[in-house]
Amino acid sequence: MVGNVNPNRMELLRLKRRIQIAKRGHKLLKDKQDELVRQLFTLLKGIRELREQVEKELKIAQKKYAMAKASCDEEILYESFLISTKKLHLNIEQKKLLTFSVPVFKESIEGDVLSYGFSDTPMELDMALSALDKALKGLIELAEREKTLELLAVEIERTRRRVNALEFRLIPELEETVKFITQKLAEMERSDITRLMKIKDIVREH
C-alpha cells in the first residue's frame, strides 16, 4: 500500500480516519467473537451426554429390531408400522442469535406407537419401538443443538478471520502508510526551507 499512495495532507487525514474506523471495527468484532465463544461454551454443556444417550437408545432399538426381524415375518412387521397411530409434527421456527439465525424445532407427538395386536408380533418389536420412541425427542433436541453449534462454530471462525485480518494486516498497513506520508511531508518541508534559505543567500549576494 505504501508504494502507490499520494503523500499529501488530504491522504494523511483520510488514512487517519480509516485507522480510527478500523480500530473501532476491530474492537466490536473482538467483542462479538468473545460473546460467540461464551455462547458456544454454554451450548456445549450436556451436548455430548445427549448425543451418547440418544446413540445408546438408537443402538438398543436397532438391535431389538434386528432380533424382531429375525423371529417374525417381514410383512407382519410392516403391517404393525402401518397400524401405528403415532404422528410426529415438527413446528419449525427461527431464533436470532447475535447476527445469525438458528433453527428451533418444536415437536408435537400424538398417538401411541404400540397400537398393533401383540399376538402375532414378537416382544423385541415392542422393545425396539419403545426405545425408538424414547430416543425421538432427544434426537430432535440434538438436531437443534448440533445445528446451532455448527452455525456458531462457522460464525466464530469467520469473525476470527476478520479480527485477524484487521489486527495483523489492515491496521499495521495503514499505520505504516501514515508513517510514510508523515515522513515524506516532513522531508518536503525541510527541502522547502533549505531551498528558501539558499534563494535568500543568492539574493543577498547580488
Next chain:
Amino acid sequence: MKEIVVIGNPEIVEPFRAVGVDVEVVTTPSASEEILKRHIKEGTKLIFLEEVFFKHNIKLIMENRENLFPTIVPIPGRGRGGYAQERLRILIRKAVGADIF
C-alpha cells in the same frame, strides 16, 4: 415438502415408520447422494442420515452447512460409530483453537 426424513439402510430406518417419520431406504452411497440432493432441493427441513452415508456425502453436506435448512444430522447405523462426535470435536477445535469437546 417434507418436514423430517430419515435416510439409511432398511434395518436402521424402517422402525422410524412406526413413530410417524418419513423414511427413505437406501442401500448404496450413490443412491443416498441422489436422495439427499433431492431432499435438499425440495426443501426438507430436518434430515437424519445414517453415519456411513453421512461420511460419503460430506462434501455436499459441507456445501450446505451455512444454510439454516436442511439440518442434516448423522445417526448411528452399521459400523463402529462415533463419527458424529468426532465431527463435532473437529468443528469446535477449528473454531476455538483448542480441544474442549
